Amino acid sequence: MELETYQITIDRYLTHHGYAVIQDNGHEKLIQLKNLKLVWIESLDSGKYTLEEVTLGRDGNRCENIDASTAITQIQELEGGDDIFYKVWHVDDVLSLSPRLDRDLARLVLTMAVEQHDSNIGINWDVIREYIGQVRKMKSTEII
Structure with missing residues (x-):
């Protein structure tokens, strides 16, 4: 029996973890992290991503031409990893x-x-x- 390999995508990760997509232009998304930071994500044709924090209109660190795993790690770091706990009010x-x-x-x-x-x-x-x-x-x- 052969195991199927699982390829995570940013879209799948965002959906699974319930991130708010503020704007979606197909290959570009503005998302709100659970700590309310805003992140601009661009999906490149090569299966790579560009990721940049844009909270309060300030340009943050920009990661270019990164794979999904690295992008997910960057998102987690922007949220503070596993050290942040919060209650989301709706x-x-x-x-x-x-x-x-x-x-x-x-x-x-x-x-x-x-x-x-x-x-x-x-x-x-x-x-x-x-x-x-x-x-x-x-x-x-x-x-x-």
């Missing part, structure tokens, strides 16, 4: 507490929570509820 989390909000307002709740969070408290359900209340008040007073 718009649906906000809507589960306040179903009458629309998705744009739920995004605003999360944006406020991220931009104004206290590192000693972090983001938790109570914090989300607080920002839901603030967004509702802003909406009722027609600030937004």
